[in-house]
Amino acid sequence: MEKRISLNGVWHFREVNAGEWYEGEVPGCVQLDLIRLGKIEDPYYRMNEIKFHKLEEKEWVYKKEFDFNAKNKNEYDAIKLVFEGIDTFADIYLNGIHLGKVQNMFIPYEFDIKDIVKDGNNVLEVHFDSITKTIKAMEQTSPVKLEWSGESGRPYIRKAQYSFGWDWGPRIVQVGLWRGAYLSLVKYAEIKNPYFYTEKIENDRAYVVVSADIERYVHGDFEAEVELIEKDISIIKTRTKVEKNRIDLRIKVDNPKLWYPNGLGDQHLYEIKIKLLKDAEILDEKSFRSGIRTIRLIREKDEEGESFIFEINGVKVFAKGANWIPADNLLPRLSKEGYYEYIRLAKEANMNMLRIWGGGIYEDRAFYEACDEMGIMVWQDFMYACAEYPDQFEWFQKLAEEEAEKVILSLRNHPSIVLWCGNNENNWGFHSWWNNKDPKYLGNYIYKEILPKVCAKLDPSRPYWVSSPYGGEDPNSETEGDRHQWNVWSGWVDYDEYKKDRGRFLSEFGFQAMPDWKTVLSYTAPEDRKILSPVMISHNKMVEGMERLIRFMVGRLGFPKDLKSFVYLSQFNQAEAIKTGVEHWRLRKFKTSGTLYWQFNDCWPVASWSAVDYYKREKALYYYSKRFYAKILPYIKEENEGITIYGISDFVHDKEAEMTIKVFKLNGEKIAEKQLKARLIANDVTKIAYYSFGDLNIGYSVKEMPIAIPGCTLPMEKNRELLNSVVYVEIITDDAVYENYKVFDKFRNLNLIEPKINYQIKNDLIVLTTDVPAFGVFIETENDIDLSDNCLNMMPGKEYEVKFSQKPESVEVFDITQLAAII
């Protein structure tokens, strides 16, 4: 039986060798404590980040005094001091005695203090080295020079790699006890490493395994009682002997209630309770939550190469989601409520997967619990990213192995996690950036030897994948494995390129936009509010990120009128870009089996690839995600002088649907309308109808336009009527209405007319109508409220309803025609 005494709350801290002690908080970090004390400013305002760079050389001490009743001491068989997370290089002292040195922020550390803890006052001190000085010293004497980005010393430290600066995040080298600390008092025995997983599901019967290790301080025969509880009702209760300090139990569960990803079914969770018994006495008791589900990664040869399909409970799932990065540079201020809010946002955007990217952290348990509850599958990277790592050193191998073990033991019961992945982009780097093929070390020993071995040992329930991207001779191949498509955006290529991409699983692709306008206001002083001001550029961490935003904006939409127009146009462009990619890849279902765009969230207020900004304000991409990730996606493809309508369905049963197709001229005139019924094939793509342009009353008249051919442009004849038309499609099932639209060129080439958009507030709704087709219709309110939808593409004759969380003040509504400058 374990009892815990928290050491969280008020500590004291000071710079090493400085006089005065200040109050600090645990969990916390130096940076947050200094901000709280008013000794340093908000790092996210203007270029204050630079002030935090100057902290890096310093060393810090955190001190906690606590009383301990010596009587307790003999009552317990073991007394341990446990830190759930220390960031990063630190020496721990209790009552002046050195307990040890730590060097990995990702794992808990525990120290046996039974002989050291005193009756009465105890003094616990944690001395933090300067991270920057330490890694620079390590780098200096290292026999290998490692590739890296941002900070050359970062491969030497097991610390969140993004904290040294990334192309979407500042350099803030957090120092401190970023997770909790407690005393662990154990009597007799303790159940450790409980584990629950599903071996298989057959004929409405699940075969599950329950196991655990027993740490014991008393002799004798132990038994364990294992109970499965579903919604407070005990389903199964069974007993087993403890042998070799371990329990290992196979259980059949009849008519199990399965855990499904969002959109595929419910997220049933079971409570698993383990009691450790000696005779009738309960020595320890642990309970935890998990789910019954199988996961298989289907990798089978096919005509394009090899598939890469997640199959959950025997059902193939097209993964719809995004990449997750740490949601702050000052991690301790993230809350459970915040995590639940993020995951709720993902769920409401019809996502079913997030990838926890390898340059961040193994997330807070709240993250995984929320994912378990809301059906968000987790692609879990190990924390190695965009660098070579010094795994020719035995000490680094040990760090990696220890980290993998502790991470897997702590996370393996979450049904949401569906994949362990060795790293982010390092194998792609070996092949394509650093020109060292497939080396034995430089990280590869970890990804190809240590991690698969530890995964196989501690978690037989999930696949392991070497890297993201991986698969094929070129790890970023289109023919097998997962793929990061960065020609678009990073390679300056415009987003039509997505339509040529035959990747099997797009685990990264992205397109930047500015954050919400209110967020821009939050990090700028009035004099910074110019598109190319130093502060504005500083809040786009990508080298030449602003130049790309502009390049793609003028390529598609034209010049912005001003900074605010720039913000909104960038968001519309981003949303259209990712829409183009996702729709193309969903149409290839299951040749392509997933799209995780880069990136879901931000770690500070910044122009980035995110859908939701640092303040959880939704960008246009977020609202678009709800549509392009919906269970049914109507898709309009131009081909053979007409259009083909496809219905892409993620339903597991066929669906009867009604469909309406309308064609408008851009002046608002409706020139065609078609109605039909269709049966959408389950979990597949259905070709529904073809209409020639003639069928749709789209005539022909000549407009000469410059058209790109290989090597140059030539003026050619285009159909002016097409440039003046929009096709709108609506699929109606018993569940809902799904819609989409198609225009036939870049927006800057269309004959757009400034719309008259009317809106009315009715109860908790803003109801909007337009006289002509209107694109990128933004609703802006003075107060900071949530809207159920935004960045609408509106057709005449239809009411658009947007729900608000709070009464909107000073509503403004505008579309892209009002944002572009005609110069």
Place this chain on the structure above:
Amino acid sequence: MEKRISLNGVWHFREVNAGEWYEGEVPGCVQLDLIRLGKIEDPYYRMNEIKFHKLEEKEWVYKKEFDFNAKNKNEYDAIKLVFEGIDTFADIYLNGIHLGKVQNMFIPYEFDIKDIVKDGNNVLEVHFDSITKTIKAMEQTSPVKLEWSGESGRPYIRKAQYSFGWDWGPRIVQVGLWRGAYLSLVKYAEIKNPYFYTEKIENDRAYVVVSADIERYVHGDFEAEVELIEKDISIIKTRTKVEKNRIDLRIKVDNPKLWYPNGLGDQHLYEIKIKLLKDAEILDEKSFRSGIRTIRLIREKDEEGESFIFEINGVKVFAKGANWIPADNLLPRLSKEGYYEYIRLAKEANMNMLRIWGGGIYEDRAFYEACDEMGIMVWQDFMYACAEYPDQFEWFQKLAEEEAEKVILSLRNHPSIVLWCGNNENNWGFHSWWNNKDPKYLGNYIYKEILPKVCAKLDPSRPYWVSSPYGGEDPNSETEGDRHQWNVWSGWVDYDEYKKDRGRFLSEFGFQAMPDWKTVLSYTAPEDRKILSPVMISHNKMVEGMERLIRFMVGRLGFPKDLKSFVYLSQFNQAEAIKTGVEHWRLRKFKTSGTLYWQFNDCWPVASWSAVDYYKREKALYYYSKRFYAKILPYIKEENEGITIYGISDFVHDKEAEMTIKVFKLNGEKIAEKQLKARLIANDVTKIAYYSFGDLNIGYSVKEMPIAIPGCTLPMEKNRELLNSVVYVEIITDDAVYENYKVFDKFRNLNLIEPKINYQIKNDLIVLTTDVPAFGVFIETENDIDLSDNCLNMMPGKEYEVKFSQKPESVEVFDITQLAAII
């Protein structure tokens, strides 16, 4: 003796099978004839180009009737019909008799008509096939699929490849007798293929060779008299026997007057006169012009790889110049005067080399004569560009061999030509684009077998080079041979990248700008005058050329206020970009031994990489070229918290120079001035002085700025004083004043102040002064006049004198601060 009867002038033409005949002109083409007749509009206005595409399917007949006196017939031993250039696929008929089929626009064709020409009226007809239909047909049945740009069929035709559209030129598939036609009447004998070249020059004595072939119709012994004439004075006269119908004579010339490239010495030319004698009778007489000079391409191993240095008359020459493309898409309208004007412009820009790029034409003789006279060395490509060619066909090999022979025979007497080069970018293509390594055919048989063989046989006087770029395993290597640097611009990389480039000879690199504002007005209607209008985009033939112009403009200067600002800012940016490259490479003299920027001229009014636009209006780059190609280039390099001043001299003797260095704040305050004397080493780079910023009274104060590091940007502290300073340097020799300036960041980051620029008109000068440092100062006049300088970078306290060709009307003067929009 040959006598010629011109067939130039009025012909008649019509579409095949059409009724009416129209008047046409020879030399000329269908397109020009149709324009002249008012049957088609100016192709360069708006998108009229498209109208010319529609001509491509048509077939045409050109007809000339001429009288011939049959008495003449027997007076001559041979009667030939000669076409100097037929474009391209044609059948020739005389009096209804088929003389032959032709298929190479680059070579003259001659037909023996002695038995066909009639007394009295003769009817000559040239039937032109549709080029597009023919090459499409050839392509269709070809066993290989060839790589290409623009038009997939173009490798099958020996026609100027740019005529099918390029990233700076329209698709206008010219058809017609583009060069002259005549009857050649030969009696007794004719001197053919006269040749003059310098074998070596030693101790003020040149060893030259004179040779020729004799075509004879009479028996007997012939002699030849060879005379060298310099400025109408006979220098040498000597006789030789004609043996085996050939003369071949080695002549020693004492104290020869050598031909030098511009800047290195004078361009002495000799007239060489050959008389063919039988006894005392002159059977034929030919005279031509050439020069005495040696050329060696120094390719020697060194620590960076292998040098690539042109050596003329024993002196190493840093090649300063640009690439030449055909100066029109309708070639017959180019005039001798026009060619001389272009070459004069090159000379006045202190150039000494032009490269005739392989996608155009072997130029008009006026071009080479102007180069001979003005000292512009010519890098002569053979006409193969950016494609694979079908040289596995024997017929194509023969075409290539015949072409090479005729071209070399016609051009080899021009001293200006210093190199034969096999093609443009095709070997780079094999290696880096088309992934076929170093194939036997696909063009390589021509470049590696046919051309070197023909060059060795017919022109031992010049080096042959396989391709541009070539040298090294990667033909575009930095370590040997010549190099095309297109990461900048095409690869979206900004021009600071030039400073990292260690190419040995930069035969291509470039940066686009808009043409002159008057030129923009010329090709647009008022409604087209928006930066992103279809017509504006159509007059930038590069795919996403406008996006690049904008991307680089915002990266360096900011947003343009309007279209006119866009024009001027783009020109300033281009000039600064090429300046950066050239200065860096000149500083590496002779590690780098030449910079030929892309491109000197235009073939139509267009936004392109040119320095001089289609109407010969100079862009900012042209004026900058005068400065960065001057014989002495002062260079200011920032290093070690200060600046080093270098003097790069192309003089062949050491030069004593006086130097002034001034430092201004951007508000106009002069904060430092230094005077010194220096000796500039001949044909080398001299390090003259180092000054710390302290020496220059440039203080230090902090400005926080986002700075790029690998992978992201970080805010860092920069010296605000540097961002507020400009260093100006002037080197004065007995010859002239050479100047340069240095600012310490991108212009958009500088603390620029809008200047007050005063100007006065004094005689034929505009004299300008400014109150604060002013950059990119443009003088615009309403009337279309020539100015001796423009796009000035002006310092306070100095008068800038600009000479005009005609009294300027409505002068406007503005600098970049007046062009950028602050949004």
